[in-house]
Amino acid sequence: MGYRTALMAVFSAVLAAGAGHDPEEVLKRVTARILAAGKRIPNYTCVEAVQRDYFQPAAATLPRACPLVIEERRHPGLAMVLRPALTDRLHLDVAMVHLDVAMVQGGEIFSWVGASKFDDAGIFDLVRFGPIATGAFAGYLVVIFEQDVKTFTFTREIVAGGRSLIEYSFQVASAHSHYKVRAGDSWFYIGYSGTIQVDPETDEVVRLTVRTADLPEAANSCETLTSLDFGMAHIGGVDFPLPTRSRQRFVIPDGEEVENTTTFANCREYKGESTITFDETAPAADGAAPAADPTPRNGRSRAPSPRPSVPENRxxxxxxxxxxxxxxxxxxxxxxxxxxxxxxxxxxxxxxxxxxxxxxxxxxxxxxxxxxxxxxxxxxxxxxxxxxxxxxxxxxxxxxxxxxxxxxxxxxxxxxxxxxxxxxxxxxxxxxxxxxxxxxxxxxxxxxxx
CATH class of the missing domain: 2.40.128 (Lipocalin)
Known part of the structure; x- marks a missing residue:
């Protein structure tokens, strides 16, 4: 009995610590901090690790209308109990760069981990199969605070991880949304809703959740649920919130679900000597064929040595x-x-x-x-x-x-x-x-x- 009383007292004390904060003032400070950091964030890159877990219902099911799938998901019977079927993993280098959005969607470019250059073709040219998303690395917070969300609603105060947090909710109609979903070869803007949790003591974003509205039928998904945990990163002399872990859950019309868990590591700034290459013409790397000798001998330059090649059908x-x-x-x-x-x-x-x-x-x-x-x-x-x-x-x-x-x-x-x-x-x-x-x-x- 004494232990329970002490535990309740601890939680009451933590809640009381957050109770003195005005949710409106906290939101103003958080918004100002994110927008200010967004203008000063340097070009940077991280290693992105993605694990995709595929789940199937215990009994085989046929594709159904999405409202029915969502309702069955809330109240699953034995046939709809999900069991692990497949896991695959990806390791990518992802960079946030300040480039024309027409060239790089959302400022994010990708390559296989350790590759010599980034690929401007996009994530879907690297990852051809299975659900994959962009934006978790760089885009969510700036888009939500600067462009999409017009009104945040104070929801509640909660305690998570020993911290007193303030939670706000929001909704974005498709007409004001920058959230895009790929369906076949086309892209569609969709509405979404979610919550954001902030620490009123530090004005830091701690957690963000996003739930999509109705998706196009061609997307082959009824709903996407996203949660991101944030931590403060110090890169290039700037402190800004960076996701430490992202989870995305894709609900498929036949009852299957896929959960992508993404983590980021080895984040660093691009230095002055770093380059991002988008074309096939690049300086010779270590081990490449030597260029022509620039020093004339007998009035002529030495021709470059022919580059070794491997013939086909060997x-x-x-x-x-x-x-x-x-x-x-x-x-x-x-x-x-x-x-x-x-x-x-x-x-x-x-x-x-x-x-x-x-x-x-x-x-x-x-x-x-x-x-x-x-x-x-x-x-x-x-x-x-x-x-x-x-x-x-x-x-x-x-x-x-x-x-x-x-x-x-x-x-x-x-x-x-x-x-x-x-x-x-x-x-x-x-x-x-x-x-x-x-x-x-x-x-x-x-x-x-x-």
């Missing part, structure tokens, strides 16, 4: 030089390998000896939780290091030996895993179990293509 075997831990890796992560045997051209000329380093990237990591449990990886070799020069490498998985072995053993068929759209120069591999490790020394056969 078969080779890769051997991993480091294991792939499938319970931690994500699409976008690099992998390293080497040639298991020499690579030769059609006339037998040596192009690269055995042991030549090969670098590549994972394009897909899928973990299937249902029986049979398995992991699907898509590996894309990118470059081959020939005599210190990084030579572009385009290849696909070579199934000829596997098919021949199956024919000799009189197997009735071979399961051939085909790359998805956007994985054209990649090989797809299947590994049994929920947490398999692809061991160092794992070999795979490939064939070069244009």
């Amino acid at each position: 078969r080779f075997t890769l051997e991993l030089t480091a294991p792939i831990q499938t319970d931690t890796v994500a699409a976008g992560d690099p992998f390293t390998a080497r040639l298991a045997m020499p690579l030769r051209d059609a006339k037998g000329k040596l192009l690269a000896p055995a042991g030549t380093p090969v670098a590549g990237r994972l394009l897909r990591v899928e973990i299937f939780h249902k029986s049979p449990q398995e992991v699907i990886l898509a590996l894309k070799p990118d470059t081959m290091d020939i005599k210190g020069v990084k030579v572009p490498l385009a290849a696909v998985r070579d199934w000829s030996q596997i098919v021949a072995a199956a024919r000799n053993s009189r197997k009735r068929g071979v399961k051939i895993l085909l790359p998805l759209k956007g994985e054209e120069h990649a090989g797809v591999f299947q590994f049994p179990g929920e947490h398999p490790v692809v061991k160092k020394g794992f070999r795979s056969d490939w064939r070069t293509v244009r």
